[in-house]
Amino acid sequence: MIQQDQVAEFYDMVFPSATSHKIYEKLIPKNLSGKKVGDFGCGQSLFLKEFRRLNYNAIFLDISGEVLKKIDYGIKIQTSLTDIPLNDNYMDVIFCIGVVHHIPEMEKSISEIMRVLKKGGMLFLGVYADKSVAALLRRYYDNSNMIMSKKVIWHISSVLIWLKNRKNGLVYKSKEHIKRVKDLLLTPLVRYIPVGSYIGLIENYSGNILHIKRISSMMIIAVEKK
Helix, strand or coil: CHHHHHHHHHHHHHHCCCCCCCHHHHCCCCCCCCCCCEEEECCCCHHHHHHHHHEEEEEEEEECCHHHCCCCCEEEEEECCCCCCCCCCCCCEEEECCCHHHHCCCHHHHHHHHHEEEEEEHHHHHHEEECCHHHHHHHHHHCCCHHHHHHHHHHHHHHHHHHHHHHHHHCCCHHHHHHHHHHCCCCCCCCHHHHHHHHHHHHCCCEEEEEEEECCCEEEEEEEHH
């Protein structure tokens, strides 16, 4: 069984890119002055620059100490999302993008996130879409037993990732490019499951689903705690 420290060790070696689509920053409410705002499972953080610009009281959580070294703003806490060292009803707004689908004890992580969120607080949970090109490529890669087939899938993934990100300056076969391919195909644990599976878990822990939108291959679930 995949353990969470295996996933953390992988990301210590393969830092996911800090480059983000600007649409993610647009998720951030602009009226949170004095509120506790968190990026949980932050990696290098999709929200760091915007949190700093808005001068928000920001808290960054990640299991990887290496990625937290890249964060130079706010409060940093190295921890698993299955055991968050914060009091009940502590956070006003939490962003958790591209994380819980990598955690072996996924339900426990969602329950912990909801525990530390205040009543009336907001959670923006980003999970991989189960019907996407990325999901298809990962399934083919995992299910292939032939070295040549895996090489073909790797090449296709590499080209598609480059085509998608070249306007942002991604150089083909650069270190950053290879990181992205590894992130897609080699992460020790990843789930591509229907968004309804997450909704059921969220509702079990006093979450009210406000809306769902898709950004690239990610489904963003906006939640208010009852």
